[in-house]
Each structure stands twice: as C-alpha cells, then as structure tokens.
Amino acid sequence: MSKKKLATVWLGGCSGCHMSLLDIDERLLEVVKLADIVKSPVVDGKDFPPVDIVLVEGAISSEEHLSEIKHIRENAKVLVAFGDCAVTSNVPSLRNLVGTEAALRRAYVEAESNVPGKLPPGDGLGVSPLLQKVMPIHQVVKVDYYLPGCPPDADLIFEVLSALLTDRVPDLPNERKAAYG
C-alpha cells in the first residue's frame, strides 16, 4: 500500500485538538510510517495540496476560513471535522450571541487597558474580515466523518487515523465514542 497524504488544518479554534493529536506521543512515529504529513501547523509547507485525508480543527469564523474550507474540500478525498468547534462551532460561536461588532468593540475600543481604542479595519493588507455568524464546517461543505470532543481524546484520534490510513471505516466501540469531553 502506498503512503497516504495527510493534512491537518487549524481554522477558528484554540489548537487544543492539535495538541490532543500530539498527545498520541510516540504513536506519531507509527502514523508517519503510513502517511506523509504534507500540510499542518507543525510542519512547513504553505499551500494546501491534494490529500487523501484532512483533519480540520476549528469553526468557520472569517472570510479567509470560508475560502480555505472550500479549497480544502476540493482537494481532500476524506474530510474529518476534528473536534467540537469543527463539529458544532462550540465556543467560537458564543460570539453569535453578542454579534461580531460588539465583540470587536469590547476588545479594541472599550477594554480597560486600551489607549486609545479603535476597531481594526478588518480588510486590506493585514487581516481577514470576520463573518457575522460563526459556523460549523458542515454548514459550508460536506463532512465525511465527525470526531467530537473538546478536545477529542488522543486514543480516539489515533484509532480514527489508523483506520482511515489503512482504508478501514473507523469502527469505534460505544464506550470510546462516549469518552470525550
């Protein structure tokens, strides 16, 4: 069996799912026997190439995420919504309760430590504009597998990866599915 191409991507989230991926510890060395990690925050490589499997952490929170996830979907055979932010939009979507502008205003204008406060322009050279609503991935593109947890348990991540990298459908016992939180 030829080596698979694996990517991991971090959109609107905290990186906790990626840290939980690293919590597979020495088993990372088994994963890289089965796959080349061609794109990930922990390796170099700037463009998103065609891949067999991608784990996507985080919700869709900015215009940039929106274009990124579409590009990723077109280039990935199997897309896994990786962790609760990708699956449900979780904590980042708490912003939806207050609105994007109010959240920006609090941080950049009203914060006690700011002198003098102003809103970031949200376009142009530097930063990507934020969406009005934070969304889970499946609201934008088709998701093949959902891997829940905040973050997903490292053993669960390893089982899913091992299955997908050896062309099996992940078959998790029920107690494993429940063991996240």
Added chain:
Amino acid sequence: MADSKIIKINPVTRIEGHAKISLFLDDQGGVSDAQFHVDEFRGFEKFCEGRLYTEMPVITPRICGICPVSHSLASAKACDSIQRVAIPETAVKLRRLIQLGQQLSSHALSFFYLSAPDFLLGWDSDPALRNVVGLAAKFPDVARKGIRLRKFGQEISQHLTGKKIHTDGVIAGGMTNPMRPESRETLLKWIPEALETSQIGLKLLKDYMVSHKEEVETFAPSGTLHMGLVQADGTHELYDGKLRWVDASGKIVKDQVNPADYLNYIAEMPVDFSYLKYPYYKPLGYPEGIYRVGPLSRLNVASKMKTPKAQAEFEAFKALGHGRAVNGTFFYHYARLIETIACVEEIEMLLSDKEILSTDVHVVASRNALEGVGCCEAPRGTLFHHYKVDTHGQLLKVNLLIATGQNNPSMNKSVLEVARQYVKGADVKEGALNRVEAAIRCYDPCLSCSTHALGSMPMVLKIHDHQGNLIRSVERN
C-alpha cells in the same frame, strides 16, 4: 509605505497560531518596514459577559489548547480574589504542579517539535523534512526523547485532573481533587528521564550557540524592557509573586508591583494591520515602553533560581549579558531550556513534599468582592485575567492581557531586524524566509491566546514595492 516593495510570508509555520508577515522594500530593495499580522479574533471578553464568574476557569482554557492550564490558573486566581479567600496550602502546591507540567510540555513542544529541526537539520534544509518527522528520521533518539518529555508534562495534568487538555480540575477556592498516592509514585519515576532529556536539549542548543556564534549573537539583538513575576527577594517565580521590570541594561526600572494594579503600568494600543494589540509600559509611553515577557524576560528580571541545576545554568546565562540584560532574541531558546530544567527540579521538589497528598484542597466561599485580578506566568509570559461582577456574581466586564500579546511590538521589531539582515530585494531564497519566520518562532508565540482569539499560526510573506503594490507573495510548496 510609499516607495516600497512588500514581501508576505503566509502562513507562518511551526508556530502556535495564525499569522502573516509583510515586508516593505525601499527602491534599492532593502527592507524598510515589517508588519507581523495576527489574523483571527474570537471575542472572549464580550461573550463571557453575563455568565457566572465561577464558570470562567472552565471556559477560558478554551482560549488556547497549548497553555489551557495558565488560563485556568489566572482565572481561578481572579475568582479566589472575588471570593476573598486564601486557598489551602496543598491546593497551591497542586496548582503549582499542574502549572509546571504544562510549562514543561509547552517548552518541550517549542524546542523539540518546532525549533530543533532548524538547528539539527539546517535552516536551508528541505522544507518537506524540516519538522519533527524529519527529525525522527535523522535523529530518532532525540525526537523520541523530546516527544516523551512533552508527554511527561501532559501526564501531570492527566493524573491531577483526569484530562490533559481543557481540564476542569482547577476551580475557584482551590482544586477539585487531591492527589492520589499512586499518581505521585508514577510521576516521580519520570524524573530521571525528564532531567536527562532536558539536559540533552540544553547541550544541543549550547553546541549550536558555539558553532554559530555570530549568527546567534546578531539575531535580532536590540534591547527592550523585560517584565516578569519575581518573589520578594527576586527569585524566579511562575505562580505568585510581584511584577518587576528591568531595562536593556539590566537595571531594575520598577519592582514589587502588585499585579492587581496592572492598569497603572500597562496600556495597549490597537493597530491597523493586526488583530493583536500593541502593549507597552505606561510610565514610559510608546515606543520607549515596549517590553518583552516570557522565558528570556523572566530570567532577565530574576535575581536567582529556586533549584541548584537551574541556578548553575542561570549563572552562565547571566554571564552572556556582561552585566547587562541578555537581549538577543535567539537566547529565548536558551532561557526556555534553563526553565525546562527548573521545571523538572521543582516538580520533583513538590512531589517529594509530604503535604502534597493532603485532602485539604478546596475552600467554599461566595462572592465577597465585585472585582478580581488573577495573574500568573504562562509558558510565554505574564498572563492577566481581570473580572468585574455584579452582586449575583454575573460578569459585567472581562479584560484579558495575554503573554504573546505583550511580545507583539518586539516580534515586529525582531522580524524587521532579521529581514534587514537576510532579505535583499524581492528575489528571496526560501531559507532566508525561514529565518524571518524563526525570529517569530524564538518568542514561541501562542496566537490562539493572544487574540483570545487567534487560531493556528501559519504565515504568508508578501513583498510590496515602494508604492505599496504587491510584487511577490511567497508561499512555500
């Protein structure tokens, strides 16, 4: 930015967060300015309003998956302050233990996974292999040891709270659970290996510092203020203590400031090109008041370390400054590895403490004040959580001042310095761009944290001409 070319690096890789870098070239092709963009925002300060303050130690770890424990601790300390309680001694010790575990795993991640590939495989080596996997292929023993060192740090959180990331074991008034005797035995067994690996890391870095002396000393060397927590006698401190600032010459500018008074000393300025604000030391104003935080600054402000092996290495570190503070940005790596040794020694000290198994780890109190500030040292620097509540304990205002945010002005400055040294004109080699990114990597920035907010930290380098037109966008394949 008139009359310049702009280079962008996007995404910046092997750092913990989302970022881009823009370099502006003058008409001779020299670098005239640099902007480090942090490109994400989540808005914790706003959407936490209205929630009960006691929920914050569980919500705020979600700011960052790399240093969730720091947020739990700063948050729980702010809650302790709102309750006006002194938590039990053993709870303090357990909090210290879980903090040291996270510092250890975070420092191991920074060195062995993210930065060592540059030192051991080479700055200009194949980008496809210049990572922990490439490291494992060429130096399997080093990679495996580094992975296990990070694992040890994570195991401490697992043993104390049942979870490695986003624990709910740190709460207002103390900890949810005491330590089990078998956890203590298991964790103590790790100490010799962890100490050995820390020393291997330190030796690798020191060898590199000898063989690349000039590069190391000229890598973004300019001085700033440094800030960090210290004990009353100036001893290096992570959990409690007071704030101290020293200047680039190593002179103490201000000492023993209660972190609750942070607003008198620190202000933040929003900028157009990044979601990450520019903090500075208020009495000196901007830009004179630019200060740094994190391992380098903590060692610069400290007068001594708590433990013998760290103290011996600390003295060698101080000697690098010849009486001044150690300002070279590269030395963040050195300071980080000295702290790694200190972590292992202090973990052993706490595990050996006879009180560590006490079951007196939590006190119950209700809201006794309307405001509280919690402060501790996160792996990347000083972290502040500031809450105001109503009489029911519902949050009215939340202000968060994050370690990486405080390094933001200096990261920009370091990028500019390194770019000026390695980038000449728009025709830039990949290895040069890697060095520009490495200026950022020295700070080990955690951009998730710093915009409370930022997601992952890939990077774009865009080169603009002297009229601001984009002439090249460099994204490595």
